Amino acid sequence: MARIVLKFGGTSVGDVDRIKGVADRIERLVNEGNQVGVVVSAMAGVTNDLVKKTEAVAPLQDAAEYDTVVASGEQVTVGLLAMALEDRGIPARSWLGWQIPIHTDDAHGKARIQDVATENLEAALDRGEVLVVAGFQGMGPDGRITTLGRGGSDTSAVALAAAVQADRCDIYTDVDGVYTTDPRIVSGARKLERVTYEEMLEMASLGAKVLQTRSVGLAMNEGVRLQVLSSFEDVPGTLVCGEDEIVEQQQVSGVTYSRDEAKITLQKVADRPGVAASVFGPLADHHINVDMIVQNISEDGQSTDLTFTVGDADLDRAVQILQDQKNALGYAEIVPDRNVVKVSVLGVGMRSHAGIAQTMFRTLAEKGINVQVISTSEIAVSVLVGEDYTELALRALHHAYGLDSA
Amino acid sequence: MARIVLKFGGTSVGDVDRIKGVADRIERLVNEGNQVGVVVSAMAGVTNDLVKKTEAVAPLQDAAEYDTVVASGEQVTVGLLAMALEDRGIPARSWLGWQIPIHTDDAHGKARIQDVATENLEAALDRGEVLVVAGFQGMGPDGRITTLGRGGSDTSAVALAAAVQADRCDIYTDVDGVYTTDPRIVSGARKLERVTYEEMLEMASLGAKVLQTRSVGLAMNEGVRLQVLSSFEDVPGTLVCGEDEIVEQQQVSGVTYSRDEAKITLQKVADRPGVAASVFGPLADHHINVDMIVQNISEDGQSTDLTFTVGDADLDRAVQILQDQKNALGYAEIVPDRNVVKVSVLGVGMRSHAGIAQTMFRTLAEKGINVQVISTSEIAVSVLVGEDYTELALRALHHAYGLDSA
Numbered sequence: 001m002a003r004i005v006l007k008f009g010g011t012s013v014g015d016v017d018r019i020k021g022v023a024d025r026i027e028r029l030v031n032e033g034n035q036v037g038v039v040v041s042a043m044a045g046v047t048n049d050l051v052k053k054t055e056a057v058a059p060l061q062d063a064a065e066y067d068t069v070v071a072s073g074e075q076v077t078v079g080l081l082a083m084a085l086e087d088r089g090i091p092a093r094s095w096l097g098w099q100i101p102i103h104t105d106d107a108h109g110k111a112r113i114q115d116v117a118t119e120n121l122e123a124a125l126d127r128g129e130v131l132v133v134a135g136f137q138g139m140g141p142d143g144r145i146t147t148l149g150r151g152g153s154d155t156s157a158v159a160l161a162a163a164v165q166a167d168r169c170d171i172y173t174d175v176d177g178v179y180t181t182d183p184r185i186v187s188g189a190r191k192l193e194r195v196t197y198e199e200m201l202e203m204a205s206l207g208a209k210v211l212q213t214r215s216v217g218l219a220m221n222e223g224v225r226l227q228v229l230s231s232f233e234d235v236p237g238t239l240v241c242g243e244d245e246i247v248e249q250q251q252v253s254g255v256t257y258s259r260d261e262a263k264i265t266l267q268k269v270a271d272r273p274g275v276a277a278s279v280f281g282p283l284a285d286h287h288i289n290v291d292m293i294v295q296n297i298s299e300d301g302q303s304t305d306l307t308f309t310v311g312d313a314d315l316d317r318a319v320q321i322l323q324d325q326k327n328a329l330g331y332a333e334i335v336p337d338r339n340v341v342k343v344s345v346l347g348v349g350m351r352s353h354a355g356i357a358q359t360m361f362r363t364l365a366e367k368g369i370n371v372q373v374i375s376t377s378e379i380a381v382s383v384l385v386g387e388d389y390t391e392l393a394l395r396a397l398h399h400a401y402g403l404d405s406a
Numbered sequence: 407m408a409r410i411v412l413k414f415g416g417t418s419v420g421d422v423d424r425i426k427g428v429a430d431r432i433e434r435l436v437n438e439g440n441q442v443g444v445v446v447s448a449m450a451g452v453t454n455d456l457v458k459k460t461e462a463v464a465p466l467q468d469a470a471e472y473d474t475v476v477a478s479g480e481q482v483t484v485g486l487l488a489m490a491l492e493d494r495g496i497p498a499r500s501w502l503g504w505q506i507p508i509h510t511d512d513a514h515g516k517a518r519i520q521d522v523a524t525e526n527l528e529a530a531l532d533r534g535e536v537l538v539v540a541g542f543q544g545m546g547p548d549g550r551i552t553t554l555g556r557g558g559s560d561t562s563a564v565a566l567a568a569a570v571q572a573d574r575c576d577i578y579t580d581v582d583g584v585y586t587t588d589p590r591i592v593s594g595a596r597k598l599e600r601v602t603y604e605e606m607l608e609m610a611s612l613g614a615k616v617l618q619t620r621s622v623g624l625a626m627n628e629g630v631r632l633q634v635l636s637s638f639e640d641v642p643g644t645l646v647c648g649e650d651e652i653v654e655q656q657q658v659s660g661v662t663y664s665r666d667e668a669k670i671t672l673q674k675v676a677d678r679p680g681v682a683a684s685v686f687g688p689l690a691d692h693h694i695n696v697d698m699i700v701q702n703i704s705e706d707g708q709s710t711d712l713t714f715t716v717g718d719a720d721l722d723r724a725v726q727i728l729q730d731q732k733n734a735l736g737y738a739e740i741v742p743d744r745n746v747v748k749v750s751v752l753g754v755g756m757r758s759h760a761g762i763a764q765t766m767f768r769t770l771a772e773k774g775i776n777v778q779v780i781s782t783s784e785i786a787v788s789v790l791v792g793e794d795y796t797e798l799a800l801r802a803l804h805h806a807y808g809l810d811s812a
Contacts (some may be wrong), residue, residue, distance in 0.1 A: 016462040050482065056422040057486045058493035065492065068500050069485035072478040076456065079475035080463045086471065087464035094474050098504065099549060143505060 002167040003125075004029060007039040007135065007157035011174045012231035013077050014044035022172075022231075023084035026130060030090055037121070037131035037164060039157040040081055042073025063108035067137075067147045071097070074134035074153075082132040092130035095120070097137035097145065102159065104138035104146045111138055111146035112214075113155065116163035125164065133160055151212030158215045162222035169224050170237075171211060176230030177238035178203070178210055180403040181255040185391050188404035192253065194239045194246050196348050199253050200226075202380045206256040206344045216240065243348055251356060252401040253347035255394055261291070261342045262315040263372065263384060266322070268303040268332035278329060279306060282321050288314045292342070292375040292384060303332075307373060309384060312338060339387045340372065345397055346380035357381045363400040369393055408573040409531070410435060413445040413541065413563035417580045418637035419483050420450035428637075429490040432536060436496055443527070443537035443570060445563040446487055448479025469514035473543075473553045477503070480540035480559075488538040498536040501526070503543035503551065508565065510544035510552045517552035518620075519544055519561065522569035531570065539566055557618030564621045568628035575630050576643075577617065582636030583644035584609070584616055586809040587661040591797050594810035598659065600645045600652050602754050605659050606632075608786045612662040612750045622646065649754055657762060658807040659753035661800055667697070668721040669746045669778065669790060672712045672728070674738035677704040684735060685712060688727050694720045698748070698781040698790055709738075713779055715790060718744060745793045746778065751803055752786035763787045769806040775799055 006026070013019050022038070029036050041047075050070045054061055078094035085092035097104075100120055104111035124131055135153025140146045148155055154171060161169035176191065178200065183189040195203075197220035204213040210228055219226045219240065229237035243249070269275055280290055293308040310318045319336050322329065350356050360381055364371055369392065373384040385393055398404060412432070419425050428444070435442050447453075456476045460467055484500035491498035503510075506526055510517035530537055541559025546552045554561055560577060567575035582597065584606065589595040601609075603626035610619040616634055625632045625646065635643035649655070675681055686696055697715045704710040716724045725742050728735065756762050766787055770777055775798065779790040791799055804810060 016459060019463055053422060053482070053486060054489060057425055058489040060493050062489050062492040065485040065489040065500055067485075068488075068502070069482050072481040072485075075478040075481070076459070076475050079471040079473075079478075080459060082474075083460060083464040083468050083471040086468040087466050094471055096474070096551075145502075 001033045001035070003035040003037075003164060005037040005039065005157055005161040005164070005166040005169045007153060007169070007171045008041065008231060009153065009173050010041040010044040010047070012172050013040050013081070016080075018231075019077070019080050020084055022081060023088060023090075026085060027088055027090055030130065035125050037125075037133060037160050037166065038081065039133045039135040039153055039160055040074065040077045041135050041153040043077055046073040046076070064144050067108045067145050071134070071137040071145045071147055074136050078132045078134045082130075085130055085132070090130060091128050092132055093124065094132045094134070096134050098139040098143070100133070102138035102156070104140055104148070106140040106142065106146070108140070108144075108146055110149040111140065113138055113148070113159045116159050118163050121160075121164055131160070131164075149212075151215070154212040154215035155218060158219045158222070158224050158226065161224045162218065166224070168227060169219070170227045170229055172229050172231040173210065174231065175210060175228070176233055176235055177228050178240070178254075180253065181394055181398050182257070186395050186398045188398065190403065190405040192238050193236070194241060195253060196243045196246060197240060198243070198348055198379055199346055200240045202344070202346045202377065203254060203256055206258060206342070206346065206380065206382065211240075249347070249349045250403075251347055251349040251353045252345050252403065253349070254345075255397045255401070255403070256344045256346065257390055257394060258342045259387065259390070260312045261309050261340050261384065262312045263307060263309050263337040263340045264315070264318060264322070265305055265307045265335040265337070266329070266331040266333075267305050267335065269306045270330050271298040271302060271304040275329075276306070278325075279322070282325055283310070283318055286317065286321055288318050288321075292373045292382065294373045306331075309340070309342070309373065340384050341387045341390045342382050342384050343390070343393045343397065344380050344382040345401065348379050350379050350381075359400055360397060363396050364393060367392055367396050407439045407441070409441040409443075409570060411443040411445065411563055411567040411570070411572040411575045413559060413575070413577045414447065414637060415559065415579050416447040416450040416453070418578050419446050419487070422486075424637075425483070425486050426490055428487060429494060429496075432491060433494055433496055436536065441531050443531075443539060443566050443572065444487065445539045445541045445559055445566055446480065446483045447541050447559045449483055452479040452482070470550050473514045473551050477540070477543040477551045477553055480542050484538045484540045488536075491536055491538070496536060497534050498538055499530065500538045500540070502540050504545040504549070506539070508544035508562070510546055510554070512546040512548065512552070514546070514552055516555040517544055517546065519554070519565045522565050524569050527566075527570055537566070555618075557621070560618040560621035561624060564625045564628070564630050564632065567630045568624065572630070574633060575625070576633045576635055578635050578637040579616065580637065581616060581634070582639055582641055583634050584646070584660075586659065587800055587804050588663070592801050592804050594804065596809060596811045598644050599642070600647060601659060602649045602652060603646060604649070604754055604785055605752055606646045608750075608752045608783065609660060609662055612664060612748070612752065612786065612788065617646075655753070655755045657753055657755040657759045658751050658809065659755070660751070661803045661807070661809070662750045662752065663796055663800060664748045665793065665796070666718045667715050667746055667748045667790065668718045669713060669715050669743040670721070670724060670728070671741040671743070672735070672737040672739075673741065674709040675712045676736050677708060677710040681735070682712070684731075685728070688731055689716070689724055692723065692727055694724050694727075698779045698788065700779045712737075715746070715748070715779065746790050747793045747796045748788050748790055749796070749799045749803065750786050750788040751807065754785050756785050756787075765806055766803060769802050770799060773798055773802050
């Protein structure tokens, strides 16, 4: 007997038949003698519809009311799934965030879980009930409904698994695991049997959208064994686990990319101390994240070019802010560019293997791909290249690191 | 300055524009210096959609899960309306049943309100906030969501008005008041300026579907002044109030009808003590309400005919139960009849005026309408007639009691 937490996303509970399918899957686990907790999202499309209604009613949305509205989607799904289980004779009951309660901070729309109370949940498990838990939602300090941001149901599932000390947490989704790269672009992409928390975290933050970043961080901190599985095919998925559980570590585990990047170059910025602070200070004040930064070597000792990237959605605002400060910053020209992509290679094996970056640059050079900006972390190397080169770069790097399937 | 509770039904908040319209109406009341609480239903059609989903998922529905699902509709409306108010600069916040809390019993699907906690509500009113309260829902003794049954938002509004001692409770709906009879049938039907709680209660239980019966009973007990108004036209509605507030009381205030009736005749039942009990006992055991009853005078001293009415929806079950008991009851024949209608005249003036029933029977006789069964209460006389005579009977009675508009 094991204690298992499952999570099903919106597509997996997208209609009445799929909800019944989820109930079938749970029935099998219960009949095998397992204790089961299940976290569900809103039915596919529901959250988007609700968000549209809030936008139509009030351009300036009250964040607490927004949460009250959008959290209703998960409430419907838990009720329906608990019903479907009861109908099969499986004891079950729905749990909303405030009923458990799942305590969060008061950052409506992107709240963070602070604590999951276990008393009600343990009592229900002792009674032999399946826990049917609404994802994406919690209760703030003032007793109001909060939501955890897009993808928040992954975090709900990991938090539930940690709270009830589940043996594992299975995330059912519309992909069947974590791949070495995007299989829609690279036909030789392989599904990874296992991947470390650290790699998964880098993948999530570098653009692979399998799991919410925060859920992976929480799983790592709490030691929750995460599995990513397909809702629609009965095939093995990918286990996200600690480094010690992975016997033979590759140097590079995957190649990711993110098109959600834009580049800004400030030409002929004065080359003196404090310039970087005066450029990035105003952007930070406006909550614009700057990712990669490169400063060219000054040719004349007087001025230099400063290049950096921001999220695609922030580009126009960032340019406006910097134009407003043109006199203070004293640059000659501002050059924005949306046609860029960030390509990254990553793997915990990098820590012990030299030459990973070298291989990357050589491979790209051989294909005639110009590297515009470079950044590195402990387990990843990223480059910014022209967006047109996305597929070419991915295929070349995937091959160069020996990741192609046989 | 007054303290006012408003209630808007599903049609009145049926889309984003109508929700904005409701916000406009509240804005005017707030700008006039009033304290406002508003109770809203789910947007038109939403509750029916949710009910259909529950039926598709599980034929045997768990009532607590049913409530969890269907209560989500009101949650969306309160969030949207509170947002629309905030967007206009009017302080407001949404309140779900469990947040107030509105305590109910545990009869899921038809729960009764036991108590409305006032601490949160009074504090919010003191802060100058509009209370935006989800109708139809409360919280059971075990902390789960309950719903109050169809039309339950009327009861929510009256309970809120009683709890915060509102000066009045305005029920906005898709009709513009209470009429002397159904204006779709009798062109001379008049809107009543005022009607007593007792009359409104009789009207509701006799088939007029303006307000949920339970809400009228609660308003009577708590002395809440109820007003029924149109959401779509700015015209005076009908005030439901105590008898002392009505200066010149008519003998008859209205003529109602209900097609939701079916007649059963048991022919040649033994005419001895205890027969009625042995007929109606099994029906009561199966929760079938019997309304009107008439027993003919025995012709031979041995046997008699017993006629009574049940709800249309219960007819088949009632006939089945009585057929199963045929030997025990010893009747000759059972004759069911769906083609009947109950027509009633009512008014608190009946208490002090004789001859009301007399006028009714004479009027019907003059039109050649055969009265099959008669029943009376303190302020109403009802007759069962053939369904084909519905319109004829209503028009004749409306005219006979001088109710036609000039």
